[in-house]
Amino acid sequence: xxxxxxxxxxxxxxxxxxxxxxxxxDKTMEDKNIDTIFAMGEENPYGKFFTGKTYLNMLSQxxxxxxxxxxxxxxxxxxxxxxxxHSGGQILLVLAGEGRYQERGKEIRIxxxxxxxxxxxxxxxxxxxxxxxxxxxxxxxxxxxxNKAQWLEPVSDGEYK
Numbered sequence: 161x162x163x164x165x166x167x168x169x170x171x172x173x174x175x176x177x178x179x180x181x182x183x184x185x186d187k188t189m190e191d192k193n194i195d196t197i198f199a200m201g202e203e204n205p206y207g208k209f210f211t212g213k214t215y216l217n218m219l220s221q222x223x224x225x226x227x228x229x230x231x232x233x234x235x236x237x238x239x240x241x242x243x244x245x246h247s248g249g250q251i252l253l254v255l256a257g258e259g260r261y262q263e264r265g266k267e268i269r270i271x272x273x274x275x276x277x278x279x280x281x282x283x284x285x286x287x288x289x290x291x292x293x294x295x296x297x298x299x300x301x302x303x304x305x306x307n308k309a310q311w312l313e314p315v316s317d318g319e320y321k
Contacts, residue, residue, distance in 0.1 A: 196256040196296045198232040209311045211320075212239025212288070222304055229301040235259070239295075240288025242314045245281075248307025250299060252277040252287060257295035260320070261287045271295070281307075286315045 194200065201217025204210060213236045220230040232255070243264065252261070252271075259271035264284040271277065271287075279285055281303065289295035301307050 194234065194256050194294050194296055196232075196234075198255070198296075198298075200234045200296075201232060204233070209242045209244065210239060210288075211242070211314050212236055214239050214288075219298070222301070227304050229299075229304065231299045233297055233299055235289035235295040237289050237293055238291050238320075240315050240320060241286045243284055243286050243312040245284045245310050245312070246279065246301065246307050247281055247310070248301065248303030249281040249283075250279040250307075251302060252279070253298040253300070255296045255298060258290040258293040259288060259295035259297065260290060261285065262315075262319075271297075284312065288315075288320075291321070 198219065199217050200215045202215060204214040204216040206216070207214065215234040217232040217234075218229070219232055220226060220228050222229040235257075240260065252275075254271045254273055254275040254277075256273055260268050261271055261277050262268045262285060263279075269277070270290075277287070287297070
């Protein structure tokens with residue numbers, strides 16, 4: 161086989177591999193019932209403040225130009241944050257799946273695609289996926305740069321259900 165033919169075969173193999181890989185990746189996302197615009201991201205580096213597995217894709221960092229931290233957070237079924245609060249508040253924009261949100265001492269709110277949750281500064285709360293659904297939301301930190309998260313205890317299974 162000539163070098164040109166070998167190169168063409170190798171290139172075709174690479175292209176087919178990329179396409180098959182993309183189809184597999186899309187199928188995997190489809191299997192997880194995540195219909196959202198942003199990539200799921202990597203395993204959440206703040207996982208110690210969560211129960212279950214979550215993924216984080218930072219869409220905007222808290223830099224010196226915009227100072228607007230915006231993250232796409234994806235929760236596996238049953239995954240949730242610990243109780244926590246933000247000194248500057250938080251806004252959640254629900255993109256996919258079914259989720260849960262609760263403020264301390266209040267009823268759990270069921271979340272669906274298109275819901276917006278506005279969380280006032282220093283309100284203790286948690287959010288996460290329903291027991292049988294993947295869940296994705298955008299998290300916007302408000303009133304930065306003075307907005308600090310204070311992580312509290314995990315949400316017990318009893319509180320969650």
